[in-house]
Amino acid sequence: MDEMIKAAVDDGRAHGLVLGRRIGDRVETAAAGLRGPGGAALTAATPFPVASITKPATATLLHALAARGALDLDAPVLHGASPRSLLRHTGGVGPGWRGDLAALGHGDDALARYAERTDLIEPLGASWSYGNPGYWLAGHHAAVAAGTSFEEALREHVLAPAGMEGADCRPWADDPTALAHDDTDPRRSSYLAMPRARVPSGGMRATVADVLAFAAATWPGGVFGELGVLGSGADTAYAEAYGGRLWGPGWEAWRAADGTIVAGHSGVYGGFRTRLWSVPARRTAVAVLAVGKGSENTVLGLALRAVEATTGLIEPPLESGPMREPLSGYAGVYARDTARHEVEADGESLRVRTVDPATGESSVVTARPLAGDAFLTEGTHAPGRHVEFLRGADGTITHIRPGLVAARRIG
Missing domain, CATH: 2.40.128.50 (Lipocalin)
Structure with a gap:
């Protein structure tokens, strides 16, 4: 692993990069480069903005609250859209929002203020369309169901039970040089300026070990293993398909030649690029976290190579065939x-x-x-x-x- 990430940093594809894998209870990590442009050395213990890897955690939060009877995943919350449809990107709220998220403020009511101002832009279920706003609205309803802020609900019901000791999504209050950053001045890092209402879709920060701990918590026998968020791959957990992959509530997945499901999520925010892949049936997960806008292909490629090196599983090539239309x-x-x-x-x-x-x-x-x-x-x-x-x-x-x-x- 050290050789894989060192090569990516040495040729300038990333300022810094962390790669980790978990096999059962054993965790292995490697780090190379800097926490940010001109920053201190990056280590595996450096907290990292993980961007949209937050989405599987948010989906897990809503499923955990539903399991406690605090929330109905199928109850309509906006013109018939339900929390389940929002998590599956079929809720009709669209990929973006023309309003100013920063103008909603940084108080605990930021998500509630967003919920008051949003609306459907597509008929419910008309098409699967990836986006962040569904997670902002789902995060609001999770906070209401938990009777606290979204950040506190995520911490209590997901991060702490999963053993994610270094993970959080509350506003950063420590020395910004300790956090992976995408600006020469760590105080200007894009993550520190993230609007509060955006947090449920991409505001979590975590170490690579935290990300792997979350993956392990969703495996069979894990603290979230019975919630059904990941599913078995043979049921309706992955109801949508795009780009040769399957999509469910908070997770995307692909099926190896032997039928094994590999599930995860990627993240892009500012100058941060991240990827998690988990193989529940093999009790194995890999995660790659990087600083550098030009590192996306590197991160995606490294993660798939790490899955192959650890499990022998390879994502099947896309099949070509006749087109349905001239x-x-x-x-x-x-x-x-x-x-x-x-x-x-x-x-x-x-x-x-x-x-x-x-x-x-x-x-x-x-x-x-x-x-x-x-x-x-x-x-x-x-x-x-x-x-x-x-x-x-x-x-x-x-x-x-x-x-x-x-x-x-x-x-």
Whole structure:
């Protein structure tokens, strides 16, 4: 492990990187580089903003409260959207919010103030679309059910029972140089300025051992093993599929050739890149935490290599096959409130231009046919990132889903 991460730091792909794995009760870690640009040496004990690895913890919190009878996962909380649908990214609240999260303040009522101002932007269950707002709303309802702040509820019902001794999501009050940071001045680290309402989707900080302890707590026999958040892979825990992977409440997963489920989550926030993979059936988990905006491919690749080295499991390659439609059939305009996608056939590929309606800024990717209604993009910073098209009950194309987030066809 030392050689794997040292090479990534030496060639400039990351300022600092931590890799850990847990096999049963045994934990092994390795660290290389700095806590941030110009910072002190990074160690395996350095607390790290883990970004969206927070989502599985938030999902676990809601399931734990439901198991205690404090919360109904299927009760409607917003125009029919339930906590379960919010955790599965099918609650209709969308991938982003045009409001100013920072303006909601940093008090315990920040999530409640967000809940008062949000609304559905898609019909409930119309399409699976990854996003943070569903977790903000779910976090609010978890706090209400627990009778305390979200941060205290997560600490009491998830972090402490899992033995995550160095983990927290309450505002950082210690020396910022001790925390992994993405600015030359640790006091300007993006994590320290995170709006309070954003915490349920990505505000947890933890050491690599904490992340692995959380994974172990969800294994069969673990303190959260009976909650059914991870499921068995053969049931409905993973109800949605995107990019060759399965998605459930707070977790994404892939199935190895022998049927073994490998579940986890990645995280991206500011200059931080993180990835957790857990293999419950093998009582094994790996985690990679990095500082450096250019380290995403490195983090994702290292995590999969660590899974293979530890368990022998390999994510199956994506299968190619015939397309359901001539390329011209996918051409058109698709939009959601935070993006507009203009799709046109370009030789043997699709050209997808994405425009931010608020700023006018745009980007273009080339998507080559894969199979069915799925395309692989070129020029993105995540390997295997798809562009997929969704169909309605009558078989016509209704949505595009590039980079996890769906948009409706409007022309």
